[in-house]
Amino acid sequence: MRAPAHYQRVDLSDPCEAEYWYVVLDATQAQLEIAIAQVGRDAEDVRIWLQSSRAA
Numbered sequence: 001m002r003a004p005a006h007y008q009r010v011d012l013s014d015p016c017e018a019e020y021w022y023v024v025l026d027a028t029q030a031q032l033e034i035a036i037a038q039v040g041r042d043a044e045d046v047r048i049w050l051q052s053s054r055a056a
Contacts, residue, residue, distance in 0.1 A: 001016060001019040001023065002016035002019075002020060004017050004020055005017070008043050009041045009043060010036060010043050011041065012029065025046065026050075031050065035050055
C-alpha cells in the first residue's frame with residue numbers, strides 16, 4: 001500500500017495506490033470503478049457517492 005500522489009484524486013491504475021483507496025474508502029475495486037464512472041475521480045465526490053449508495 002502506498003499513499004496516493006494526489007490525495008484529492010482517486011487513481012486505480014497503480015496497484016499499490018489502488019490498495020490505499022480500497023482501505024481508506026472501505027470499498028472494493030468494483031465499487032470504486034462504479035463510483036468513478038458515476039462521479040469522476042475527485043476523492044470527496046467518490047466518498048459521498050459510496051456513502052449514498054450504501055444508505056440506499
